[in-house]
Amino acid sequence: MAAVAESLSFLGLTPSARDPATAVRRRNRGPRNRKKGWKRWAGPEARLGREIGDFLEDVTLQQRVAGGLIAEQPDAGLFFVDTGNAEKGRKRKNKIREKPLHIDLVLQPDSKVPPPKDILSYQIPNGKKERRRRQFWERLAQRGVLPRAERRLQTRLQNAAGRVDPGRSFYDIWADDNPLERALVGQDSWFLQQTQKQRVKRPPRLQQKPSQLPAVEVIAPGGSYNPTFEDHQALLLKAHEVEVMKKRAEDKVERQLRFPTAAEAPTAETVFREQCEGLLEESEGEEEEEEEQKEEAVGGAQPSDPPRPPLRPGKKTEQQRRKEKEARAQELRRRQEKAWRCRQQQLFRLRSLGRQLRRWEQELLRRRRAREAKRREMEGRPRRLGRIKYEDPALEVQLSDELAESLRTLKPEGSVLHDRFKSLQKRSLIEPRERAKFKRKYRLKYVEKRAFREVTL
């Protein structure tokens, strides 16, 4: 009732007075002569009516259930300690479960003929035979005879000296009776050759190495962990020279690709001249040429020889033939005489000829030596074995302030692995190559996930 009193207390005394909260609200329009209109009607009176109705309903519900208002009831009347009888509830549930489902009843076999017995569940097929066999092998095993499969397994395990087996056994391969060649000793070489039991002989050419460089090149004395001053300076100088060369190459590229300065940059005039390049000169030349042509035309027209008749391949006369023949013979004779005279003369030139010959031989010798020297020089260098040229690795060097005070504080420079790899390349044992690039067969497809797309920041 208090709530009602409260709500009433806000009502104005005069009928025209209104609740200030609803003052601004627009009045609901609509016909109120019908029930539909009443529901929409939400004036202060209607609200009040609804609230009172709710309240009364609640009170009657409490009286019905709890026999009075709950707020006035003592705690003992409202709550109790639940010591509940669990068995009772379960029993009830079990009762429901005990009854089989109808579907199960339907699926029950109702045939009067009993199902056949599964014999295999009682006995093993070929049991007797198997047992006998097992006993047989057991007896054999006692005598030390194993079945074939087992034997093979054992031999394989024994011979399992694989290529990466740390426990492999080594033997004296260079001895006269090494296991490699033991089987072949004393047999006919023709037979071995024909049955391909003897390996093909390695050609002696392969015993030579491609390069005479040592396998392990010792670093220069300046590479000592505690070098002398001079050695260290020498090594530094070498490293410096390498760096200078590198820098020079870099600078060259830089210079060639540099953006031109304001002085060098093209102006409008130079651009125009460049565009006209060739056009103007060409036209001048053409004019000259044309003039020349004209002159030629004028000059050439005056002499105007009549065209010479082509030589007719007519038949030669007898006389002509004879004369030609004689001329030929005379010419031949003349030449022979000349050659003979030359030969005669050469007899007197013997000394100078000898000198010439000697000079020529010396020249040949010089050329041969130069060729050999060049070849020797080339032999020291790594060969060109592929697309990529061999490049010397960067020199390992420590600057003066990087040098270690003692062995404990030494920081190793470079990598031995890299050094070995480069050494193999330098000796032309392997070709220098790039690392194979990973190439994707199909292009990747990028999809933006929905969850990701919806995030907006």
Place this chain on the structure above:
Amino acid sequence: MGGLEKKKYQRGSATNYITRNKARKKLQLSLPDFRRLCILKGIYPHEPRHKKKVNKGSTAARTFYLLKDIKFLLHEPIVNKFREYKIFVRKLRKAYGKSEWGTAERLKDNKPTYKLDHIVKERYPTFVDALRDLDDALSMCFLFSTFPRTGKCHVQTIQLCRRLAVEFLNYVIASRSLRKVFLSIKGIYYQAEVLGQPITWITPYTFAHDHPTDVDYRVMATFTEFYTTLLGFVNFRLYHSLNLHYPPKIDGQAEVEVKPAEGKEYAMDSESYLEKLSALSASLARVVAPTQEDDVEMDEFPVEGETAEQMDARRKEQEALEKHKKLFEGLRFFLNREVPREPLAFVIRCFGGQVSWDKSLCIGATYDVSDPSITHQIVDRPRVEQQVVGRYYLQPQWVFDSVNAKLCLPVADYFPGVLLPPHLSPFVTEQEGDYIPPEKLKLLAMQRGEDPGEETEEEEEEEEEEEEDDNDKDEEEEEEDESEKEEEIKLKKMEEQKAQSNKALPVKVTAGKVRLEDKQRLEQEQQSEEKRLAIMMMKKREKYLYKKIMFGKKRKIREANKLAAKRKAHDTALKEEKKKTKKARRA
């Protein structure tokens, strides 16, 4: 006239070479397999002299092989193994794809393997051939044995490399064949003389790896695979040449000492054997116990065409070698935990020293720090607390320098905290006239048995001495330069005197002076005179060559002088700096 037209590229060098791809197709192998086969068989690509002819007119750079080499490869049984392996991989992949685990297991059991024994025999028909190629094998094995077991290569390979490397080290110790050691910034270079063959190898410092990316690990692993096989056989043979057990056995007595529980906590039973072996502290068991009778000196027979002098020189050399081998005999070393244990233990044991270390550092320690019989303790700290009387505390460089100098160097320069003398490379041999740094000169003097001035603690005196040394050297060089000129001047003087004497015929007789004849001087003069005459008599061309040679020599000397001057300047600068710091400290 007539005949068929010859086609291009059907004879000559075009038919002698084959490109890599064609060779690969001929062998029916994939490129990695082909590469592996070539490495194993020792067949390397060639650079033809006329590329354009070989390449059928194209000038593109390609890899060529000799056709005959490839034909030789066709006979290799390993090629079939490679094909089998390819099929095995295919089957295994299929089994895995179908989730047939049983099949996969069966296939794995039957994994095709191959052996390289016959290739080793084929490539190295004699043992000496194998020894000559051991540099590469050793370097590779030592390198791979330091790899972390992270899957860059097979763990078994790493273990095998480690085992073989340790075995070789033990052989070098047993045979006392180490000659040179050089600590560089890259790694440690060793040189040993095995059966008369010098063998050089490099080992990286421990824990120095950053795996470079521009190295083809597959190629390196293939090389290593072959070299491990080679090194195994070489080790076997080497051990047998010394009557040692192979696989190596630790000497019985030492084994009993090492046995106690100490080993158990250090490594598993399966590993402890290799660990003990790699500790390098125990000597190896011999098949036949060495007896004193074996050490009887051999009778020496003169080699034909050898003079007495040569024989003498040879004998002297041999004596020096024997002395070098026993450099550390009787010395007992103890390694502190901050020094690199393995190289030091190896070097010391190679020259007959005894070595031990802290028990917690590594297996195989034979005696304790407190042992009073220790003569040298290797320390790498600026200062040592609690020094024991009766032993030298030295920096590790002393061991290496002593080995290279072939004598136990004076210890004063190597005390802890002292600025070390430079570590010289033993692989450098100076030619006549080359610049030799003062440190090396001092060392050479010591080797000759001279004492290059007393070793005094005071720096200044030392420096003065060094300066004196430098001066002496400079003078010597100058003398060499000017000796000829001086002789010429003298000769001129003599000639003048003679001429004068001839002109004014002496009528008077004066009292004669006894002229002391310096025989040596006369001899020298005569020699120089002869030399001069010989030069005069030379042909023009020879004279030109002679002058060129002399010019080269002089230039070398000049350069050496320049370096010496530079060094002097450097030294004086250092000295002044030191003085300044001293003064500053005093003030």
